[in-house]
Amino acid sequence: MPMKIDAKLGLDVFKLDKEPHIVIDTEVCNTVCTDDACLYVCPADLYERDDQGRMTVNWEGCLECGTCLICCDPRALSWKYPGGPYGVQYRMS
Amino acid sequence: MERVECIVVGGGLAGLSAAYGLAEAGVEVMVLERGDYSGAKNVTGGRLYLKPIRGIYPELWDEAPFERPVARELVTMMAEGAHTTVEIASDRFTAGAPQSYTVLRARLDQWLAEKVMEKGAMVVPNMKVDELLRQDGRVIGIRAGEDEIGADVVVVAEGVLRLLSSAAGLATQPKARHHALGYKEVIELPPGVIEDRWHLNPGEGAAQLFMGECTKGMMGGAFLYTNRESISLGIVVGMEDMRRRRDGTESWQLLDEFKELPQIRPLVAGGTVAEYSAHAIPEGGISQVPRLAGDGYLVAGDAAGFCLNALVTVRGMDFAVAAGHLAAEAIKRAKAAGDFSAAGLASYEASLRSSFVLRDLETARTIPSFMENPRLFTHYPRAVARLLESVYTVDERPQDGLVKKAWKSVRRDFLNVATVKDAWSARRI
Numbered sequence: 001m002p003m004k005i006d007a008k009l010g011l012d013v014f015k016l017d018k019e020p021h022i023v024i025d026t027e028v029c030n031t032v033c034t035d036d037a038c039l040y041v042c043p044a045d046l047y048e049r050d051d052q053g054r055m056t057v058n059w060e061g062c063l064e065c066g067t068c069l070i071c072c073d074p075r076a077l078s079w080k081y082p083g084g085p086y087g088v089q090y091r092m093s
Numbered sequence: 094m095e096r097v098e099c100i101v102v103g104g105g106l107a108g109l110s111a112a113y114g115l116a117e118a119g120v121e122v123m124v125l126e127r128g129d130y131s132g133a134k135n136v137t138g139g140r141l142y143l144k145p146i147r148g149i150y151p152e153l154w155d156e157a158p159f160e161r162p163v164a165r166e167l168v169t170m171m172a173e174g175a176h177t178t179v180e181i182a183s184d185r186f187t188a189g190a191p192q193s194y195t196v197l198r199a200r201l202d203q204w205l206a207e208k209v210m211e212k213g214a215m216v217v218p219n220m221k222v223d224e225l226l227r228q229d230g231r232v233i234g235i236r237a238g239e240d241e242i243g244a245d246v247v248v249v250a251e252g253v254l255r256l257l258s259s260a261a262g263l264a265t266q267p268k269a270r271h272h273a274l275g276y277k278e279v280i281e282l283p284p285g286v287i288e289d290r291w292h293l294n295p296g297e298g299a300a301q302l303f304m305g306e307c308t309k310g311m312m313g314g315a316f317l318y319t320n321r322e323s324i325s326l327g328i329v330v331g332m333e334d335m336r337r338r339r340d341g342t343e344s345w346q347l348l349d350e351f352k353e354l355p356q357i358r359p360l361v362a363g364g365t366v367a368e369y370s371a372h373a374i375p376e377g378g379i380s381q382v383p384r385l386a387g388d389g390y391l392v393a394g395d396a397a398g399f400c401l402n403a404l405v406t407v408r409g410m411d412f413a414v415a416a417g418h419l420a421a422e423a424i425k426r427a428k429a430a431g432d433f434s435a436a437g438l439a440s441y442e443a444s445l446r447s448s449f450v451l452r453d454l455e456t457a458r459t460i461p462s463f464m465e466n467p468r469l470f471t472h473y474p475r476a477v478a479r480l481l482e483s484v485y486t487v488d489e490r491p492q493d494g495l496v497k498k499a500w501k502s503v504r505r506d507f508l509n510v511a512t513v514k515d516a517w518s519a520r521r522i
Contacts (some may be wrong), residue, residue, distance in 0.1 A: 065370075093137070
Protein backbone atom coordinates (compact mmCIF):
# COMPACT_ATOMS: atom_id res chain seq x y z
CA MET A 1 0.00 0.00 0.00
CA PRO A 2 1.43 3.39 -0.95
CA MET A 3 1.95 5.80 1.90
CA LYS A 4 -0.88 8.31 2.22
CA ILE A 5 -0.04 11.82 1.09
CA ASP A 6 -0.95 13.19 4.54
CA ALA A 7 1.54 10.80 6.11
CA LYS A 8 4.25 12.02 3.74
CA LEU A 9 3.52 15.63 4.66
CA GLY A 10 3.62 14.55 8.30
CA LEU A 11 7.32 13.79 7.85
CA ASP A 12 8.09 17.39 6.96
CA VAL A 13 8.77 20.21 9.38
CA PHE A 14 6.17 22.97 9.11
CA LYS A 15 6.05 26.17 11.13
CA LEU A 16 2.50 27.41 11.01
CA ASP A 17 1.78 30.99 10.12
CA LYS A 18 -1.19 32.68 11.79
CA GLU A 19 -2.61 33.72 8.45
CA PRO A 20 -3.02 31.70 5.27
CA HIS A 21 -0.47 32.58 2.57
CA ILE A 22 -2.84 31.34 -0.14
CA VAL A 23 -6.23 32.95 -0.52
CA ILE A 24 -8.70 31.69 -3.12
CA ASP A 25 -11.16 33.94 -4.88
CA THR A 26 -13.90 31.31 -5.05
CA GLU A 27 -16.00 33.60 -7.20
CA VAL A 28 -13.37 33.26 -9.95
CA CYS A 29 -13.25 29.48 -9.43
CA ASN A 30 -16.98 29.19 -9.87
CA THR A 31 -17.47 31.62 -12.73
CA VAL A 32 -14.29 31.76 -14.83
CA CYS A 33 -12.33 28.57 -14.19
CA THR A 34 -13.11 25.63 -16.43
CA ASP A 35 -10.43 23.10 -15.56
CA ASP A 36 -9.95 23.05 -11.75
CA ALA A 37 -6.24 22.45 -12.35
CA CYS A 38 -5.39 23.09 -8.69
CA LEU A 39 -7.25 19.92 -7.71
CA TYR A 40 -4.80 17.66 -9.52
CA VAL A 41 -1.54 19.60 -10.05
CA CYS A 42 -0.74 20.19 -6.35
CA PRO A 43 1.90 17.63 -5.27
CA ALA A 44 0.61 17.83 -1.70
CA ASP A 45 -3.05 17.34 -2.72
CA LEU A 46 -4.11 20.38 -0.71
CA TYR A 47 -7.03 21.59 -2.80
CA GLU A 48 -10.59 20.33 -2.47
CA ARG A 49 -14.13 21.52 -2.82
CA ASP A 50 -16.14 21.82 0.37
CA ASP A 51 -19.78 20.77 0.92
CA GLN A 52 -21.00 24.00 -0.60
CA GLY A 53 -18.85 23.52 -3.68
CA ARG A 54 -16.35 26.22 -2.74
CA MET A 55 -12.70 25.61 -3.57
CA THR A 56 -10.57 25.36 -0.43
CA VAL A 57 -6.88 24.88 0.26
CA ASN A 58 -5.24 23.27 3.28
CA TRP A 59 -2.42 25.81 3.09
CA GLU A 60 -0.82 24.53 6.30
CA GLY A 61 0.74 21.62 4.39
CA CYS A 62 2.00 23.74 1.49
CA LEU A 63 5.42 22.80 0.08
CA GLU A 64 5.70 26.29 -1.47
CA CYS A 65 6.43 24.96 -4.94
CA GLY A 66 4.09 27.44 -6.64
CA THR A 67 2.67 24.90 -9.08
CA CYS A 68 -0.93 25.92 -8.30
CA LEU A 69 -0.06 29.56 -8.87
CA ILE A 70 1.61 28.89 -12.23
CA CYS A 71 -1.18 26.58 -13.39
CA CYS A 72 -4.10 28.80 -12.31
CA ASP A 73 -4.88 30.61 -15.53
CA PRO A 74 -7.95 32.47 -14.24
CA ARG A 75 -5.75 34.01 -11.52
CA ALA A 76 -8.01 32.96 -8.70
CA LEU A 77 -5.13 32.73 -6.24
CA SER A 78 -3.54 35.38 -4.11
CA TRP A 79 -0.32 33.53 -3.36
CA LYS A 80 2.58 34.75 -1.23
CA TYR A 81 5.40 32.92 0.46
CA PRO A 82 4.65 32.44 4.17
CA GLY A 83 6.15 35.30 6.14
CA GLY A 84 9.09 35.42 8.51
CA PRO A 85 9.92 32.11 10.15
CA TYR A 86 6.93 30.23 8.76
CA GLY A 87 6.18 27.52 6.26
CA VAL A 88 7.94 24.32 5.35
CA GLN A 89 11.55 23.91 6.54
CA TYR A 90 13.29 21.13 4.64
CA ARG A 91 15.91 19.22 6.60
CA MET A 92 17.36 17.35 3.60
CA SER A 93 16.01 17.95 0.08
CA MET B 94 16.31 54.03 5.77
CA GLU B 95 19.07 51.65 6.75
CA ARG B 96 21.63 51.11 3.97
CA VAL B 97 24.17 48.51 2.87
CA GLU B 98 26.23 48.40 -0.30
CA CYS B 99 24.65 45.22 -1.60
CA ILE B 100 21.52 43.26 -0.73
CA VAL B 101 21.17 39.69 -1.95
CA VAL B 102 17.57 38.47 -2.03
CA GLY B 103 17.65 34.72 -1.46
CA GLY B 104 20.28 32.61 0.29
CA GLY B 105 20.40 29.77 -2.21
CA LEU B 106 23.41 28.84 -4.31
CA ALA B 107 23.24 31.84 -6.65
CA GLY B 108 22.80 34.37 -3.86
CA LEU B 109 25.42 32.80 -1.61
CA SER B 110 27.92 32.55 -4.45
CA ALA B 111 27.47 36.25 -5.19
CA ALA B 112 27.80 37.13 -1.52
CA TYR B 113 30.96 35.03 -1.14
CA GLY B 114 32.70 36.84 -4.00
CA LEU B 115 31.57 40.24 -2.75
CA ALA B 116 32.48 39.67 0.89
CA GLU B 117 35.88 38.39 -0.19
CA ALA B 118 36.43 41.70 -2.00
CA GLY B 119 35.36 43.69 1.06
CA VAL B 120 31.97 44.76 -0.28
CA GLU B 121 29.37 45.19 2.45
CA VAL B 122 26.76 42.54 1.66
CA MET B 123 23.61 41.30 3.35
CA VAL B 124 21.89 38.08 2.27
CA LEU B 125 18.19 37.84 3.12
CA GLU B 126 16.94 34.26 3.34
CA ARG B 127 13.30 33.47 4.07
CA GLY B 128 13.93 29.99 5.50
CA ASP B 129 15.13 29.04 8.98
CA TYR B 130 18.50 28.54 7.29
CA SER B 131 19.86 28.45 3.75
CA GLY B 132 18.52 25.36 2.03
CA ALA B 133 15.36 25.19 4.16
CA LYS B 134 13.23 26.13 1.15
CA ASN B 135 15.33 24.55 -1.58
CA VAL B 136 14.83 21.29 -3.40
CA THR B 137 17.11 19.56 -5.87
CA GLY B 138 16.60 16.32 -7.71
CA GLY B 139 19.85 15.73 -6.68
CA ARG B 140 23.04 16.28 -8.58
CA LEU B 141 25.52 19.13 -8.89
CA TYR B 142 27.94 19.14 -11.81
CA LEU B 143 31.00 20.40 -9.98
CA LYS B 144 33.43 20.25 -12.89
CA PRO B 145 32.18 23.45 -14.58
CA ILE B 146 32.58 25.44 -11.35
CA ARG B 147 35.55 23.85 -9.65
CA GLY B 148 37.75 26.74 -10.75
CA ILE B 149 35.36 29.23 -9.12
CA TYR B 150 36.29 29.60 -5.45
CA PRO B 151 38.61 26.54 -5.74
CA GLU B 152 39.39 26.59 -2.01
CA LEU B 153 35.77 25.81 -1.17
CA TRP B 154 34.85 22.54 -2.75
CA ASP B 155 37.18 20.02 -1.16
CA GLU B 156 35.38 20.33 2.16
CA ALA B 157 31.84 20.68 0.80
CA PRO B 158 29.26 18.31 2.33
CA PHE B 159 28.45 16.51 -0.90
CA GLU B 160 26.70 13.16 -0.74
CA ARG B 161 28.40 10.88 -3.30
CA PRO B 162 30.48 11.40 -6.45
CA VAL B 163 28.47 9.96 -9.36
CA ALA B 164 30.31 6.97 -10.79
CA ARG B 165 27.39 5.34 -12.59
CA GLU B 166 24.83 6.87 -14.89
CA LEU B 167 21.72 4.87 -15.69
CA VAL B 168 18.85 5.63 -17.99
CA THR B 169 15.79 3.42 -17.96
CA MET B 170 13.26 3.32 -20.76
CA MET B 171 9.91 2.04 -19.69
CA ALA B 172 7.18 0.23 -21.54
CA GLU B 173 4.21 -1.19 -19.71
CA GLY B 174 5.62 -4.13 -17.78
CA ALA B 175 9.06 -4.04 -19.44
CA HIS B 176 12.05 -1.81 -18.72
CA THR B 177 15.37 -1.42 -20.50
CA THR B 178 18.22 0.18 -18.59
CA VAL B 179 21.41 1.46 -20.14
CA GLU B 180 24.22 1.81 -17.63
CA ILE B 181 27.30 3.90 -18.19
CA ALA B 182 30.19 3.44 -15.82
CA SER B 183 33.37 5.34 -16.56
CA ASP B 184 36.59 5.87 -14.64
CA ARG B 185 36.56 9.37 -16.08
CA PHE B 186 33.39 10.28 -14.15
CA THR B 187 35.24 10.04 -10.86
CA ALA B 188 38.99 9.89 -11.55
CA GLY B 189 40.91 12.64 -9.79
CA ALA B 190 38.27 15.32 -9.42
CA PRO B 191 34.80 13.80 -9.92
CA GLN B 192 32.64 15.65 -12.44
CA SER B 193 29.45 15.52 -10.42
CA TYR B 194 28.10 14.82 -6.94
CA THR B 195 24.72 13.99 -5.53
CA VAL B 196 23.67 16.63 -3.01
CA LEU B 197 20.99 17.51 -0.47
CA ARG B 198 20.32 21.23 -0.37
CA ALA B 199 19.68 21.79 3.33
CA ARG B 200 23.19 20.49 4.02
CA LEU B 201 24.98 22.08 1.08
CA ASP B 202 23.43 25.53 1.31
CA GLN B 203 23.81 25.77 5.09
CA TRP B 204 27.48 24.95 4.76
CA LEU B 205 27.97 27.52 2.01
CA ALA B 206 26.15 30.13 4.10
CA GLU B 207 28.62 29.51 6.91
CA LYS B 208 31.52 29.99 4.50
CA VAL B 209 29.94 33.22 3.30
CA MET B 210 29.63 34.48 6.87
CA GLU B 211 33.25 33.58 7.56
CA LYS B 212 34.14 35.92 4.68
CA GLY B 213 32.31 38.70 6.49
CA ALA B 214 28.90 38.82 4.83
CA MET B 215 25.69 38.91 6.83
CA VAL B 216 23.28 36.06 6.15
CA VAL B 217 19.94 36.82 7.77
CA PRO B 218 17.50 33.88 8.05
CA ASN B 219 13.71 34.13 8.49
CA MET B 220 13.72 37.32 6.47
CA LYS B 221 11.17 37.29 3.68
CA VAL B 222 11.50 40.17 1.25
CA ASP B 223 8.09 41.55 0.31
CA GLU B 224 9.02 44.09 -2.32
CA LEU B 225 11.81 45.44 -4.45
CA LEU B 226 11.78 49.20 -3.86
CA ARG B 227 11.99 51.27 -7.00
CA GLN B 228 12.46 54.95 -7.66
CA ASP B 229 12.41 56.40 -11.17
CA GLY B 230 12.78 52.92 -12.58
CA ARG B 231 15.83 52.17 -10.48
CA VAL B 232 15.91 49.44 -7.82
CA ILE B 233 16.97 51.23 -4.64
CA GLY B 234 16.47 48.57 -1.98
CA ILE B 235 13.97 46.18 -0.50
CA ARG B 236 11.07 46.08 1.91
CA ALA B 237 10.67 43.22 4.35
CA GLY B 238 7.55 43.70 6.48
CA GLU B 239 7.92 47.11 8.07
CA ASP B 240 11.63 47.34 7.37
CA GLU B 241 13.08 49.09 4.37
CA ILE B 242 16.74 48.64 3.52
CA GLY B 243 18.50 50.65 0.85
CA ALA B 244 21.38 49.39 -1.29
CA ASP B 245 23.61 50.46 -4.17
CA VAL B 246 22.72 47.22 -5.86
CA VAL B 247 20.32 44.31 -5.26
CA VAL B 248 21.12 40.80 -6.44
CA VAL B 249 17.75 39.20 -7.16
CA ALA B 250 18.24 35.49 -6.48
CA GLU B 251 14.66 34.92 -5.33
CA GLY B 252 14.12 31.61 -7.08
CA VAL B 253 11.96 30.24 -9.84
CA LEU B 254 8.62 31.88 -8.98
CA ARG B 255 9.95 35.42 -9.59
CA LEU B 256 7.32 36.87 -7.24
CA LEU B 257 9.32 40.03 -6.53
CA SER B 258 10.76 40.69 -9.96
CA SER B 259 7.44 40.14 -11.72
CA ALA B 260 5.63 42.40 -9.23
CA ALA B 261 8.28 45.06 -9.90
CA GLY B 262 7.82 44.69 -13.65
CA LEU B 263 11.35 43.35 -14.16
CA ALA B 264 10.23 39.94 -15.41
CA THR B 265 7.09 38.24 -16.63
CA GLN B 266 5.11 35.87 -14.44
CA PRO B 267 6.09 32.22 -14.87
CA LYS B 268 3.92 30.29 -17.32
CA ALA B 269 2.95 26.63 -17.12
CA ARG B 270 4.33 25.93 -20.58
CA HIS B 271 7.84 26.87 -19.43
CA HIS B 272 7.88 25.07 -16.10
CA ALA B 273 7.85 21.61 -14.67
CA LEU B 274 6.89 20.36 -11.25
CA GLY B 275 9.57 18.31 -9.53
CA TYR B 276 8.83 16.42 -6.35
CA LYS B 277 10.54 13.65 -4.48
CA GLU B 278 10.86 11.48 -1.44
CA VAL B 279 14.11 11.17 0.44
CA ILE B 280 14.20 7.50 1.38
CA GLU B 281 16.69 6.34 3.97
CA LEU B 282 18.71 3.21 3.23
CA PRO B 283 21.95 1.94 4.80
CA PRO B 284 25.07 2.86 2.76
CA GLY B 285 25.94 -0.80 2.19
CA VAL B 286 22.50 -1.50 0.74
CA ILE B 287 22.82 1.47 -1.59
CA GLU B 288 26.22 0.29 -2.79
CA ASP B 289 24.96 -3.27 -3.34
CA ARG B 290 21.82 -2.19 -5.16
CA TRP B 291 23.57 0.13 -7.59
CA HIS B 292 26.85 -1.83 -7.88
CA LEU B 293 28.96 0.91 -6.33
CA ASN B 294 32.32 0.98 -4.66
CA PRO B 295 32.13 2.34 -1.10
CA GLY B 296 31.32 6.04 -1.13
CA GLU B 297 30.49 6.20 -4.84
CA GLY B 298 27.09 7.19 -6.17
CA ALA B 299 24.67 6.57 -9.02
CA ALA B 300 22.23 8.71 -10.94
CA GLN B 301 19.29 7.07 -12.66
CA LEU B 302 16.72 8.68 -14.94
CA PHE B 303 13.52 7.00 -16.12
CA MET B 304 11.49 7.84 -19.20
CA GLY B 305 8.18 6.50 -20.40
CA GLU B 306 5.25 5.08 -18.47
CA CYS B 307 6.16 6.89 -15.25
CA THR B 308 4.65 10.17 -16.47
CA LYS B 309 1.77 8.57 -18.38
CA GLY B 310 2.74 10.31 -21.58
CA MET B 311 3.30 13.71 -20.06
CA MET B 312 6.58 15.56 -20.52
CA GLY B 313 9.04 14.52 -17.82
CA GLY B 314 10.35 11.42 -16.16
CA ALA B 315 11.43 9.93 -12.89
CA PHE B 316 14.81 10.36 -11.22
CA LEU B 317 16.82 8.57 -8.58
CA TYR B 318 20.01 9.82 -6.96
CA THR B 319 21.92 7.94 -4.30
CA ASN B 320 22.93 10.01 -1.29
CA ARG B 321 25.22 8.84 1.50
CA GLU B 322 22.48 7.25 3.60
CA SER B 323 19.40 7.79 1.48
CA ILE B 324 18.12 8.00 -2.04
CA SER B 325 16.24 10.89 -3.62
CA LEU B 326 13.43 9.40 -5.71
CA GLY B 327 11.05 11.64 -7.57
CA ILE B 328 9.10 12.73 -10.59
CA VAL B 329 9.43 15.68 -12.92
CA VAL B 330 6.36 16.49 -14.98
CA GLY B 331 5.64 19.38 -17.34
CA MET B 332 3.04 21.73 -15.88
CA GLU B 333 1.29 22.38 -19.17
CA ASP B 334 0.82 18.66 -19.86
CA MET B 335 -0.32 18.07 -16.31
CA ARG B 336 -2.81 20.92 -16.39
CA ARG B 337 -4.33 19.80 -19.68
CA ARG B 338 -4.76 16.26 -18.55
CA ARG B 339 -8.25 15.67 -17.28
CA ASP B 340 -8.49 11.96 -16.67
CA GLY B 341 -8.33 12.16 -12.90
CA THR B 342 -4.56 11.66 -12.72
CA GLU B 343 -3.20 13.69 -9.84
CA SER B 344 0.43 14.78 -9.87
CA TRP B 345 1.34 13.26 -6.52
CA GLN B 346 0.04 9.81 -7.51
CA LEU B 347 2.67 9.38 -10.23
CA LEU B 348 5.40 8.67 -7.70
CA ASP B 349 3.29 6.20 -5.72
CA GLU B 350 2.40 4.30 -8.87
CA PHE B 351 6.04 4.34 -9.98
CA LYS B 352 7.21 2.96 -6.65
CA GLU B 353 4.70 0.12 -6.89
CA LEU B 354 6.04 -1.18 -10.23
CA PRO B 355 7.60 -4.62 -9.87
CA GLN B 356 10.75 -3.28 -11.60
CA ILE B 357 11.10 -0.42 -9.10
CA ARG B 358 9.95 -2.04 -5.86
CA PRO B 359 13.27 -3.81 -5.18
CA LEU B 360 15.12 -0.50 -5.49
CA VAL B 361 13.22 1.05 -2.57
CA ALA B 362 12.53 -2.08 -0.54
CA GLY B 363 13.28 -1.71 3.16
CA GLY B 364 13.71 2.05 2.85
CA THR B 365 12.13 4.58 5.19
CA VAL B 366 10.67 7.74 3.73
CA ALA B 367 12.17 10.64 5.66
CA GLU B 368 11.06 13.73 3.75
CA TYR B 369 8.69 14.77 0.99
CA SER B 370 9.43 17.90 -1.02
CA ALA B 371 8.41 19.73 -4.17
CA HIS B 372 9.58 22.65 -6.27
CA ALA B 373 8.91 24.31 -9.61
CA ILE B 374 11.63 24.01 -12.25
CA PRO B 375 12.31 26.56 -14.99
CA GLU B 376 12.37 24.61 -18.25
CA GLY B 377 11.83 27.37 -20.80
CA GLY B 378 15.49 27.59 -21.74
CA ILE B 379 17.21 30.69 -23.00
CA SER B 380 14.06 32.16 -24.55
CA GLN B 381 12.66 32.66 -21.04
CA VAL B 382 15.71 34.34 -19.54
CA PRO B 383 14.60 37.81 -18.39
CA ARG B 384 16.60 41.01 -18.60
CA LEU B 385 19.63 40.14 -16.45
CA ALA B 386 20.62 43.57 -15.21
CA GLY B 387 19.13 47.02 -14.91
CA ASP B 388 19.59 50.15 -12.85
CA GLY B 389 20.52 48.95 -9.39
CA TYR B 390 19.91 45.22 -9.82
CA LEU B 391 21.13 41.92 -11.22
CA VAL B 392 19.23 38.62 -11.53
CA ALA B 393 20.80 35.18 -10.97
CA GLY B 394 19.92 31.52 -10.42
CA ASP B 395 16.45 30.06 -11.05
CA ALA B 396 15.02 33.61 -11.05
CA ALA B 397 17.06 34.17 -14.21
CA GLY B 398 15.87 30.87 -15.70
CA PHE B 399 19.36 29.39 -15.55
CA CYS B 400 18.35 25.79 -15.76
CA LEU B 401 18.99 23.27 -18.51
CA ASN B 402 17.23 19.97 -18.97
CA ALA B 403 19.12 18.34 -21.83
CA LEU B 404 17.27 15.04 -21.34
CA VAL B 405 20.20 13.04 -19.98
CA THR B 406 22.00 15.85 -18.17
CA VAL B 407 20.03 18.19 -15.93
CA ARG B 408 21.83 21.31 -14.73
CA GLY B 409 21.05 24.39 -12.72
CA MET B 410 23.06 24.50 -9.52
CA ASP B 411 26.36 24.87 -11.39
CA PHE B 412 24.80 27.72 -13.39
CA ALA B 413 23.66 29.33 -10.13
CA VAL B 414 27.14 29.28 -8.61
CA ALA B 415 28.75 30.56 -11.82
CA ALA B 416 26.17 33.33 -12.27
CA GLY B 417 26.53 34.39 -8.62
CA HIS B 418 30.27 34.63 -9.09
CA LEU B 419 29.90 36.69 -12.28
CA ALA B 420 27.38 38.94 -10.53
CA ALA B 421 29.94 39.59 -7.80
CA GLU B 422 32.59 40.39 -10.41
CA ALA B 423 30.27 42.82 -12.18
CA ILE B 424 29.34 44.53 -8.92
CA LYS B 425 33.01 44.90 -7.99
CA ARG B 426 33.62 46.63 -11.34
CA ALA B 427 30.55 48.82 -10.88
CA LYS B 428 31.73 49.80 -7.42
CA ALA B 429 35.19 50.71 -8.72
CA ALA B 430 33.56 52.90 -11.36
CA GLY B 431 30.96 54.27 -8.92
CA ASP B 432 28.25 53.37 -11.40
CA PHE B 433 25.47 50.93 -10.45
CA SER B 434 23.27 51.85 -13.39
CA ALA B 435 22.33 49.32 -16.10
CA ALA B 436 25.37 50.54 -18.03
CA GLY B 437 27.65 50.16 -15.01
CA LEU B 438 26.41 46.60 -14.45
CA ALA B 439 26.39 45.61 -18.12
CA SER B 440 29.53 43.51 -17.78
CA TYR B 441 27.40 40.90 -15.98
CA GLU B 442 25.47 39.89 -19.07
CA ALA B 443 28.56 40.12 -21.25
CA SER B 444 30.49 37.77 -18.99
CA LEU B 445 27.55 35.37 -18.77
CA ARG B 446 27.44 35.30 -22.57
CA SER B 447 31.07 34.30 -22.80
CA SER B 448 30.74 31.77 -19.95
CA PHE B 449 29.23 28.29 -20.18
CA VAL B 450 26.02 29.56 -18.56
CA LEU B 451 24.54 31.39 -21.52
CA ARG B 452 26.59 29.49 -24.10
CA ASP B 453 25.22 26.12 -22.99
CA LEU B 454 21.71 27.55 -22.74
CA GLU B 455 22.13 28.98 -26.25
CA THR B 456 23.32 25.61 -27.59
CA ALA B 457 20.20 24.06 -26.07
CA ARG B 458 17.87 26.75 -27.44
CA THR B 459 15.69 24.31 -29.36
CA ILE B 460 15.42 21.66 -26.65
CA PRO B 461 12.36 23.08 -24.83
CA SER B 462 10.27 23.03 -28.02
CA PHE B 463 11.71 19.66 -29.01
CA MET B 464 10.54 18.31 -25.64
CA GLU B 465 6.97 19.34 -26.38
CA ASN B 466 6.84 16.31 -28.65
CA PRO B 467 4.88 13.75 -26.62
CA ARG B 468 6.40 10.80 -28.54
CA LEU B 469 9.61 11.48 -26.64
CA PHE B 470 7.90 10.43 -23.42
CA THR B 471 5.61 7.74 -24.77
CA HIS B 472 6.53 6.13 -28.06
CA TYR B 473 10.34 6.07 -27.92
CA PRO B 474 10.98 4.76 -24.41
CA ARG B 475 8.30 2.13 -25.03
CA ALA B 476 9.73 1.24 -28.43
CA VAL B 477 13.25 0.77 -27.08
CA ALA B 478 12.02 -1.33 -24.17
CA ARG B 479 9.85 -3.45 -26.49
CA LEU B 480 12.67 -3.92 -29.01
CA LEU B 481 15.02 -5.32 -26.40
CA GLU B 482 12.27 -7.32 -24.76
CA SER B 483 11.55 -8.95 -28.13
CA VAL B 484 15.13 -10.02 -28.80
CA TYR B 485 15.40 -11.53 -25.32
CA THR B 486 12.12 -13.43 -25.61
CA VAL B 487 11.98 -17.18 -26.14
CA ASP B 488 8.73 -19.10 -26.41
CA GLU B 489 7.35 -22.37 -27.75
CA ARG B 490 7.19 -21.19 -31.37
CA PRO B 491 10.05 -21.48 -33.85
CA GLN B 492 12.10 -18.32 -33.24
CA ASP B 493 13.10 -15.71 -35.78
CA GLY B 494 16.80 -15.01 -35.98
CA LEU B 495 18.11 -12.18 -33.83
CA VAL B 496 18.38 -9.71 -36.66
CA LYS B 497 14.94 -10.54 -38.00
CA LYS B 498 13.39 -10.14 -34.53
CA ALA B 499 15.06 -6.80 -34.08
CA TRP B 500 14.23 -5.66 -37.58
CA LYS B 501 10.51 -6.39 -37.09
CA SER B 502 10.54 -4.16 -34.05
CA VAL B 503 12.57 -1.44 -35.73
CA ARG B 504 10.32 -1.43 -38.78
CA ARG B 505 7.20 -1.24 -36.65
CA ASP B 506 8.36 1.40 -34.16
CA PHE B 507 11.15 3.42 -35.75
CA LEU B 508 10.48 3.60 -39.48
CA ASN B 509 7.45 5.71 -40.17
CA VAL B 510 6.67 9.27 -41.15
CA ALA B 511 6.44 10.50 -37.55
CA THR B 512 9.80 9.12 -36.46
CA VAL B 513 11.54 10.39 -39.57
CA LYS B 514 10.10 13.82 -38.84
CA ASP B 515 11.29 13.56 -35.23
CA ALA B 516 14.79 12.58 -36.33
CA TRP B 517 14.84 15.60 -38.63
CA SER B 518 13.76 17.97 -35.85
CA ALA B 519 16.32 16.41 -33.50
CA ARG B 520 19.27 17.23 -35.77
CA ARG B 521 20.05 20.44 -33.87
CA ILE B 522 19.87 18.95 -30.38
